[in-house]
Amino acid sequence: MSWEKNVRKVVPYVPGEQPDKKTMIKLNTNECPYPPAPGVVKAIQEFDADCLRLYPNPSAQQLVDALAAYYQVSADQVFVGVGSDDVLAMAFMTFFNSKKPILFPDITYSFYDVWADLFRIPYKRKALDDTFHIRKEDYFEENGGIIFPNPNAPTGIMESMELIVEILEKNKESVVIIDEAYVDFGGKSALGLVEQYENLLVVQTFSKSRSMAGLRIGFAIGSAKLIQYLNDAKFSFNSYTMNQPSLYLGVESVKDDLYFKETIQKVIRTRERVKEEMKQLGFSFTDSVSNFIFATHPLFSAREIQAELRKHDIYVRRFDLPRIDNYLRISIGTEEEMNTFLLRVAEFMKSVK
Amino acid sequence: MSWEKNVRKVVPYVPGEQPDKKTMIKLNTNECPYPPAPGVVKAIQEFDADCLRLYPNPSAQQLVDALAAYYQVSADQVFVGVGSDDVLAMAFMTFFNSKKPILFPDITYSFYDVWADLFRIPYKRKALDDTFHIRKEDYFEENGGIIFPNPNAPTGIMESMELIVEILEKNKESVVIIDEAYVDFGGKSALGLVEQYENLLVVQTFSKSRSMAGLRIGFAIGSAKLIQYLNDAKFSFNSYTMNQPSLYLGVESVKDDLYFKETIQKVIRTRERVKEEMKQLGFSFTDSVSNFIFATHPLFSAREIQAELRKHDIYVRRFDLPRIDNYLRISIGTEEEMNTFLLRVAEFMKSVK
Numbered sequence: 001m002s003w004e005k006n007v008r009k010v011v012p013y014v015p016g017e018q019p020d021k022k023t024m025i026k027l028n029t030n031e032c033p034y035p036p037a038p039g040v041v042k043a044i045q046e047f048d049a050d051c052l053r054l055y056p057n058p059s060a061q062q063l064v065d066a067l068a069a070y071y072q073v074s075a076d077q078v079f080v081g082v083g084s085d086d087v088l089a090m091a092f093m094t095f096f097n098s099k100k101p102i103l104f105p106d107i108t109y110s111f112y113d114v115w116a117d118l119f120r121i122p123y124k125r126k127a128l129d130d131t132f133h134i135r136k137e138d139y140f141e142e143n144g145g146i147i148f149p150n151p152n153a154p155t156g157i158m159e160s161m162e163l164i165v166e167i168l169e170k171n172k173e174s175v176v177i178i179d180e181a182y183v184d185f186g187g188k189s190a191l192g193l194v195e196q197y198e199n200l201l202v203v204q205t206f207s208k209s210r211s212m213a214g215l216r217i218g219f220a221i222g223s224a225k226l227i228q229y230l231n232d233a234k235f236s237f238n239s240y241t242m243n244q245p246s247l248y249l250g251v252e253s254v255k256d257d258l259y260f261k262e263t264i265q266k267v268i269r270t271r272e273r274v275k276e277e278m279k280q281l282g283f284s285f286t287d288s289v290s291n292f293i294f295a296t297h298p299l300f301s302a303r304e305i306q307a308e309l310r311k312h313d314i315y316v317r318r319f320d321l322p323r324i325d326n327y328l329r330i331s332i333g334t335e336e337e338m339n340t341f342l343l344r345v346a347e348f349m350k351s352v353k
Numbered sequence: 354m355s356w357e358k359n360v361r362k363v364v365p366y367v368p369g370e371q372p373d374k375k376t377m378i379k380l381n382t383n384e385c386p387y388p389p390a391p392g393v394v395k396a397i398q399e400f401d402a403d404c405l406r407l408y409p410n411p412s413a414q415q416l417v418d419a420l421a422a423y424y425q426v427s428a429d430q431v432f433v434g435v436g437s438d439d440v441l442a443m444a445f446m447t448f449f450n451s452k453k454p455i456l457f458p459d460i461t462y463s464f465y466d467v468w469a470d471l472f473r474i475p476y477k478r479k480a481l482d483d484t485f486h487i488r489k490e491d492y493f494e495e496n497g498g499i500i501f502p503n504p505n506a507p508t509g510i511m512e513s514m515e516l517i518v519e520i521l522e523k524n525k526e527s528v529v530i531i532d533e534a535y536v537d538f539g540g541k542s543a544l545g546l547v548e549q550y551e552n553l554l555v556v557q558t559f560s561k562s563r564s565m566a567g568l569r570i571g572f573a574i575g576s577a578k579l580i581q582y583l584n585d586a587k588f589s590f591n592s593y594t595m596n597q598p599s600l601y602l603g604v605e606s607v608k609d610d611l612y613f614k615e616t617i618q619k620v621i622r623t624r625e626r627v628k629e630e631m632k633q634l635g636f637s638f639t640d641s642v643s644n645f646i647f648a649t650h651p652l653f654s655a656r657e658i659q660a661e662l663r664k665h666d667i668y669v670r671r672f673d674l675p676r677i678d679n680y681l682r683i684s685i686g687t688e689e690e691m692n693t694f695l696l697r698v699a700e701f702m703k704s705v706k
Binding site: 032033115212239 | 355356357359360361362364365366367368371373379382384385386387388389393394397398400402403404405406407408409410411435436438439442446448449450451467468470471497498525526527528551552560564565566567568569578582584585586588589590591592594595596597598599602
């Protein structure tokens with residue numbers, strides 16, 4: 001039909017599998033195995049349903065203020081969105097408007113090239129080195145913008161602040177976005193650099209370390225100028241993106257710093273313990289400082305381990321991509337879930353030998 | 354600074370005022386004065402906070418299914434988003450990619466030109482006639498797409514199905530979007546035409562008739578082909594737009610059809626009663642079939658009435674635009690709120706005489 005000729009056609013992005021079984025062990029989308037903070041649970045019970053009839057605050061002011069206070073920046077340096085995907089999509093649309101290509105790693109968050117395609121942004125993938133680290137020199141050439149996750153996904157590997165500073169020093173003409181979705185699990189944030197670099201945007205999320213993937217809250221912190229541009233675009237797209245539950249419950253989450261830090265420590269302890277046990281089973285893995293382990297085995301293919309685990313309703317993620325197709329990305333679940341995971345893997349290995 | 358040269362610069366859209374006072378009478382943003390359905394209130398009380406740690410269903414399947422059943426279409430004909438603004442923004446981005454201008458009325462929802470500017474879509478505004486009705490012939494010329502609200506905002510005026518069919522018949526090469534944000538208050542929906550016209554997209558919202566502006570739910574119904582294109586773009590923008598509370602509470606709202614219809618009838622009754630009383634006060638108004646009255650007075654300026662009401666914490670909307678700058682758009686509140694509104698207006702008129 002002829003009306004179709006004016007349609008923006010995109011290769012549809014297929015989100016990761018979201019199985020929904022009562023008994024499953026879900027280690028495939030990096031969710032937190034622990035519930036949101038007790039204050040969040042209480043706030044739901046006390047939630048005044050009548051407020052749903054009113055539009056939320058368009059600036060999401062209460063949540064912006066809570067984040068500004070927590071991260072010790074001013075409110076005009078904070079932008080919030082419907083998950084960090086919304087924040088990143090808005091940032092791509094707002095900041096990457098050059099005819100020069102934007103740069104990101106070849107192994108990275110799988111959404112970057114999708115947004116670039118959607119917004120018709122040219123891009124170049126820069127190959128990570130053999131240890132899956134960024135080669136900083138790759139980011140010294142002319143470009144229309146730079147983005148990479150730190151720690152990287154799905155490797156979990158952290159780049160140093162020195163590398164980030166060097167990249168920023170060589171790129172004063174581009175917006176540089178550091179996607180810190182996983183930074184809370186032992187990484188180091190670039191937030192301390194936003195005062196110095198007006199073109200640095202740091203993006204984080206409530207989906208992992210704050211146990212709120214289901215509420216959809218992401219945020220960006222940067223110079224007031226960057227945030228102003230982002231807000232101008234956001235207000236021209238949808239004035240009211242954050243609904244009343246997100247605003248109320250998001251604030252409650254930020255308030256409870258003790259629970260936040262305890263939850264993170266629990267995940268880190270489990271991660272390090274599971275790494276030890278996986279080493280015993282013959283796995284090798286990257287030095288992940290995230291809430292997942294990115295592992296490979298010299299004798300068993302990632303594909304067969306994944307298929308075997310699936311038979312037991314244990315879901316882990318594998319990416320059918322060059323260089324990493326023999327790796328599994330295993331989210332850190334509860335101690336009990338990880339024990340079952342380890343047991344099933346060990347049993348499988350024994351049965352095949 | 355030079356990084357700014359690649360920024361997408363837009364004239365920031367300024368959303369309507371959202372005052373937040375306990376005692377105010379808020380008749381400026383067309384919210385519903387009644388709470389959401391009892392089932393929604395109950396669902397909040399019983400909401401399992403633990404589900405917040407998990408990503409929501411990316412296809413918003415439970416809500417899509419509920420809407421498909423309610424409107425008797427198949428699930429692949431339904432698209433949901435974060436308010437109808439999100440749905441419309443996504444539709445502009447997806448469907449209006451021609452170099453030919455899209456067409457919409459000169460007096461209409463104030464976001465259309467904002468989205469067109471954001472996405473660099475050329476557009477032409479077509480002047481409504483002297484009675485604020487669409488001149489159908491204006492939409493027979495070559496175009497890159499057509500959009501108008503029905504009933505129109507901020508006039509509340511309904512165009513006939515015959516006019517819509519004629520416009521559709523002449524525009525098989527464009528996507529035609531009918532924005533039905535206000536249709537539930539006595540209007541007639543074009544939903545019955547989607548089977549016949551593959552290029553017709555009908556957009557509605559939970560913000561007005563379902564008392565859920567604060568939850569941010571909008572939806573579109575059209576041919577499976579249109580919805581597929583919308584979903585492809587949406588999944589390339591943000592896989593998880595609808596959070597867990599929106600999905601759960603949205604479904605509960607759709608379930609309670611009796612409450613939905615009673616609420617609408619209450620608003621309509623109040624609207625018609627207030628129209629009568631405003632006529633006595635000398636106002637004239639359009640034949641609004643929406644949840645607002647669009648009124649003007651021969652002796653008192655809209656600006657002065659608005660200012661006077663504001664002194665009493667009563668908020669109504671005025672648009673500083675050609676032809677309608679002497680009109681007030683007054684949302685329908687509770688009976689009691691409207692009595693106070695009428696009383697203050699009458700007192701003001703007496704005091705000035």
